[in-house]
Amino acid sequence: MSLPQLSPEQLVKPRHFELRMSLIFATLFVPLGTHLPYFPLWLQAKGFHAEQIAVILAAPMFLRVVTTPLLTALADRARDRADVYVALMAASLLLSAGYFLTPTYAMVLAVSLALTIVWTPHSPIADSLALSGVRRFGSNYTSMRKWGSISYLFANIAGGFILSVTGS
Numbered sequence: 001m002s003l004p005q006l007s008p009e010q011l012v013k014p015r016h017f018e019l020r021m022s023l024i025f026a027t028l029f030v031p032l033g034t035h036l037p038y039f040p041l042w043l044q045a046k047g048f049h050a051e052q053i054a055v056i057l058a059a060p061m062f063l064r065v066v067t068t069p070l071l072t073a074l075a076d077r078a079r080d081r082a083d084v085y086v087a088l089m090a091a092s093l094l095l096s097a098g099y100f101l102t103p104t105y106a107m108v109l110a111v112s113l114a115l116t117i118v119w120t121p122h123s124p125i126a127d128s129l130a131l132s133g134v135r136r137f138g139s140n141y142t143s144m145r146k147w148g149s150i151s152y153l154f155a156n157i158a159g160g161f162i163l164s165v166t167g168s
Contacts, residue, residue, distance in 0.1 A: 013137040021130045025148030028122050033155025046103045056109050060116035071121040085125045091118040
């Protein structure tokens with residue numbers, strides 16, 4: 001299967017494309033670098049039992065299997081995938097604020113489920129945007145994507161340091 005021919009306007013490289021994609025990857029992985037290792041500790045500190053923590057962590061995994069393909073397909077059909085990415089990012093920021101509400105089991109589970117719907121498609125959409133740049137402009141995927149890994153590690157280490165200093 002071959003890819004369709006690109007129009008001349010699709011071959012025009014956006015200003016600072018690689019820098020912008022590097023920043024997208026960096027900002028995408030900072031929350032993951034803190035959420036993945038420390039969210040269970042936060043749940044435990046809020047008084048949730050092991051069974052509740054397990055459900056809060058596992059339920060989104062099942063939901064994302066259904067919702068991520070649907071939303072990424074929507075992004076593929078959109079006039080501009082970047083618009084879908086921005087909308088999902090805004091929804092993620094808004095829904096993340098739900099963790100600041102009273103942390104009842106139902107509330108945290110609901111926020112986690114809603115957040116996984118809009119958060120999980122970020123990575124595949126960011127990858128598709130970057131790979132589009134590789135195809136269209138000859139960009140180097142690795143030089144853009146590495147900033148996601150670096151920011152993940154930095155956030156992970158910084159989060160651990162903050163927890164050790166604050167004792168929280």
